[in-house]
Amino acid sequence: MRLTRFHWILGATLLAASLIGLRHGAPTRPAVAGAIAGLLSAGLAATLYASHCVDDSPLFVATWYTLATALVTAIGTLAGSRVLRF
Secondary structure (H helix, E strand, O other), rough: HHHHHHHHHHHHHHHHHHHHHHHOOOOOOHHHHHHHHHHHHHHHHHHHHOOOOOOOOOOHHHHHHHHHHHHHHHHHHHHHHHOOOO
C-alpha cells in the first residue's frame, strides 16, 4: 500500500509540473494533452520509485504500478480538459 501512496504523490507532483508547463502552449485537444502528461508523469514516477524499491516481484509491479499509472493518467485527462483550455 505504501507504494501506491508514494507513487501517486510523486506522480501527482510531476503531473502538476507538466500541466503548468503545458499551459504556456496552446494544445488543440486539452484532454489528450492532459492524458499524455499523466502518462509521462506516471512513467517518471515509476522509474524514480523503482530505482529505490526493494520489492520487485512481477505480480507486485504489474498490479500496483498499473493501478497508480491508470490513476495518474485519469487525473491528467480530467485536469487537462479543465486547466489547458484557452
